[in-house]
Amino acid sequence: MTDLLAARSQMAMSLGFHIIFAMVGIGMPLLMVVAEWRWQRSGDQAYLELAHRWAKGTAILFAVGAVSGTVLSFELGLLWPGFMAQAGAIIGMPFSLEGFAFFTEAIFLGIYLYGWDRISPPAHLASGVLVAVSGALSGIFVVIANAWMNTPAGFNLVNGRMVNIDPIAAMRNPAAFAQTLHMTLAAYAATAFVVAGIHALRLLPDPRNVFHRRALAVALLVGAPAALLQPLSGDLNARVVARWQPVKLAAMEGLFSTQSGAPLRIGGWPDESTGETQYAIEIPKGLSLLAFHDLNAEVKGLDAFPRADWPPVAPVHIAFQIMVGLGTYMALVAVWALVLMARRRDLTGHRWLLRALVAAAPMGFICTEAGWVVTEVGRQPWVIHGVLRTADAVTPMPGLVVPFVTFTLLYCFLGAIVARLLYQQVLKSPTTSEEGTLDTVRPGEI
Amino acid sequence: MTDLFTLPNVLAGVIVVALNGYVLLGGADFGGGVWDLLASGPRRDSQRALIAEAIGPIWEANHVWLIIVIVLLFTCFPPAFAALSITLHIPLALMLIGIVLRGSAFTFRAHHGEDSAMPLYWGHIFAIASAVTPVFLGTCLGAIASGAVPRTGGTDFYGGFIAPWLTPFCLAVGALTLALFAFLAAVYLTVETGDIALQEDFRRRALAAAVAVFVAAGVTLAVAMRSAPLIARGLTASVWALPLHVVTGLAALGAIGALWVRRYRVARFAAAAQVSLILWGWALGQYPYLVPPTVTIVEAAAPPLTLTLALWALAGGALVLFPSLAYLFRIFKGQLDPEGTA
Numbered sequence: 001m002t003d004l005l006a007a008r009s010q011m012a013m014s015l016g017f018h019i020i021f022a023m024v025g026i027g028m029p030l031l032m033v034v035a036e037w038r039w040q041r042s043g044d045q046a047y048l049e050l051a052h053r054w055a056k057g058t059a060i061l062f063a064v065g066a067v068s069g070t071v072l073s074f075e076l077g078l079l080w081p082g083f084m085a086q087a088g089a090i091i092g093m094p095f096s097l098e099g100f101a102f103f104t105e106a107i108f109l110g111i112y113l114y115g116w117d118r119i120s121p122p123a124h125l126a127s128g129v130l131v132a133v134s135g136a137l138s139g140i141f142v143v144i145a146n147a148w149m150n151t152p153a154g155f156n157l158v159n160g161r162m163v164n165i166d167p168i169a170a171m172r173n174p175a176a177f178a179q180t181l182h183m184t185l186a187a188y189a190a191t192a193f194v195v196a197g198i199h200a201l202r203l204l205p206d207p208r209n210v211f212h213r214r215a216l217a218v219a220l221l222v223g224a225p226a227a228l229l230q231p232l233s234g235d236l237n238a239r240v241v242a243r244w245q246p247v248k249l250a251a252m253e254g255l256f257s258t259q260s261g262a263p264l265r266i267g268g269w270p271d272e273s274t275g276e277t278q279y280a281i282e283i284p285k286g287l288s289l290l291a292f293h294d295l296n297a298e299v300k301g302l303d304a305f306p307r308a309d310w311p312p313v314a315p316v317h318i319a320f321q322i323m324v325g326l327g328t329y330m331a332l333v334a335v336w337a338l339v340l341m342a343r344r345r346d347l348t349g350h351r352w353l354l355r356a357l358v359a360a361a362p363m364g365f366i367c368t369e370a371g372w373v374v375t376e377v378g379r380q381p382w383v384i385h386g387v388l389r390t391a392d393a394v395t396p397m398p399g400l401v402v403p404f405v406t407f408t409l410l411y412c413f414l415g416a417i418v419a420r421l422l423y424q425q426v427l428k429s430p431t432t433s434e435e436g437t438l439d440t441v442r443p444g445e446i
Numbered sequence: 447m448t449d450l451f452t453l454p455n456v457l458a459g460v461i462v463v464a465l466n467g468y469v470l471l472g473g474a475d476f477g478g479g480v481w482d483l484l485a486s487g488p489r490r491d492s493q494r495a496l497i498a499e500a501i502g503p504i505w506e507a508n509h510v511w512l513i514i515v516i517v518l519l520f521t522c523f524p525p526a527f528a529a530l531s532i533t534l535h536i537p538l539a540l541m542l543i544g545i546v547l548r549g550s551a552f553t554f555r556a557h558h559g560e561d562s563a564m565p566l567y568w569g570h571i572f573a574i575a576s577a578v579t580p581v582f583l584g585t586c587l588g589a590i591a592s593g594a595v596p597r598t599g600g601t602d603f604y605g606g607f608i609a610p611w612l613t614p615f616c617l618a619v620g621a622l623t624l625a626l627f628a629f630l631a632a633v634y635l636t637v638e639t640g641d642i643a644l645q646e647d648f649r650r651r652a653l654a655a656a657v658a659v660f661v662a663a664g665v666t667l668a669v670a671m672r673s674a675p676l677i678a679r680g681l682t683a684s685v686w687a688l689p690l691h692v693v694t695g696l697a698a699l700g701a702i703g704a705l706w707v708r709r710y711r712v713a714r715f716a717a718a719a720q721v722s723l724i725l726w727g728w729a730l731g732q733y734p735y736l737v738p739p740t741v742t743i744v745e746a747a748a749p750p751l752t753l754t755l756a757l758w759a760l761a762g763g764a765l766v767l768f769p770s771l772a773y774l775f776r777i778f779k780g781q782l783d784p785e786g787t788a
Contacts, residue, residue, distance in 0.1 A: 056557060063553035066506055067546040073516050074542055077531025084520050085528035089748030092521020093755055099517045100763035106506040107770045111777060114503035118777050167755050397535045397607055410543060414550055421557060
């Protein structure tokens, strides 16, 4: 394993691990707050029990997110000093703002978790709202920095150096809005669908369980609209990529040759050696329509770019297919659930919906990991698109396979422990003592 | 004085302030872990429970001071951040492993499952990681202070990535950092309990840690005279050196004296002042260098627009941060002031 590959693998592993906890840190506080709010309004103990359990799970996941995020902020320098030496001054701004948002999140999460009996109910709920808001802001600031790596802005390039830098213009880079919207919706959809899936699983054998019914309702209230809007924000991203990173779009679609009225390829296997994508279902003119909203628009293929500037085509294309496929499934399930909820039907009576939700449980996180493969691997061989190559940014320290293996083992260990703790502490069904409150359930109530 | 308060100097000063926050608050949380590791006697379990109760609601917020230090460093002084990250890759990575294990093990212990062996197991990992992490943090600071970070070029793996920090001076600073964090934690913990016996436990521990700080500081200074001439000169030769040492010494004596007569609030204030003065002594000692012996604050500074915006972000952030922190500490630490609590 070369040092460059080891550094890239360590970064990918660290990001792939952290993103799960970061998303939970955005999504769970919202679920927590909705449950607590409903408890304060209705006095229904099932909502209070939910808020408590979700808070407990959030505490475990947030702690791992906080420390793995710290690792990442150091890894920017430990692995990519050549990148930070140039980019720090220009994209440090969103990271600084993220620092304060994260500070606020940590402070009010401490108050929320340990303050149930110490502050008034409205103050407690307000702390939860601040956790949810600052959590979302933290994510937005970090993704703005990533968007800048895709569509760098706010400087002039003179002899390979960035001069006349403007950090505000850098934050307003072309991909910033589309990427932050996509990631924030992803955090809500993925987290809420896991929660919905878990409780749907428990409701299959026990459909009258009040606790699980409430949990499913809150999870769908957050997750279904997010999953429904996600394809629209995906379309926005695709058009930004088409305009600013056409080589990434070509890899996503497995499009080797430039053509007008380019087809949309579903599935298939792009082969870089033959320059063909085989076994794909092609929708004529679909890509031109989606990327440029014009049936006959010309879409640049990989042949329009020097071979040295191609990202690895197959992983990007396949990851993109996975993201779009699973995301579409989630959006359809969301429509199904929303229609039933709008008609005030009892969701637990629709066993196929419950099964569909169980199947969807892991999909949001799989989509997210696949989406990050598309955006990060698709940006290669650049760390700053068109400005700085990844190979020129890596640390001169040799033997990088050692930290890669060490941190991978550490994270595998932590992941296993977290899974075990969540299973023991959070996921177990409360006993049937809540059956007494069954009368308060109205069909279709959310 | 006008050329002292330039934009780069002010931001470098803010970084030291944030580091000061991390040392006084986050550092004390690590110190708490050290006393968990060393818990003993008839009140062993009560000691551990008090430590867990004291740091539980606040350790994550306290930890963020380190993130602020890092993001400000790479925003305002990118070349310095890059140089540190290259030369100190190994001790920084080891420190990160400690940070990861400390934080997760503490949380796992607090939310352990039905398996009765687990809390003990996580308690050990939490305690050991708490004791090891400050040593690596101190080692890195020692490497910066001794002027070993800028790459001389053409060196082998040992010369480039190990020799700069594996020195008696860096290890002495590591030990000093550990002793200081343990000292802070023990002093703070005397104020955290109404149980007189428990208070006495931590009073004795604080006094023992004060002796350890004294020894470690003496060794560090002695080694510095031999192998870190840069910092030794900074600490002894400049005009402000003597007054600073006198005040630091007075704070140290004040902390010990207050512990002796059981004036714990006073001891806490004096201990925090002592540790802060040591930190500022180091920072001023290497002024105007950010990464001695070659990279000055001015040379490493990002363009003025970046620095100006960072300052605005800091001002806005502080408006949100300080009221929030005050609220956090008011809820969990009674009427105590926010700066002086573990």
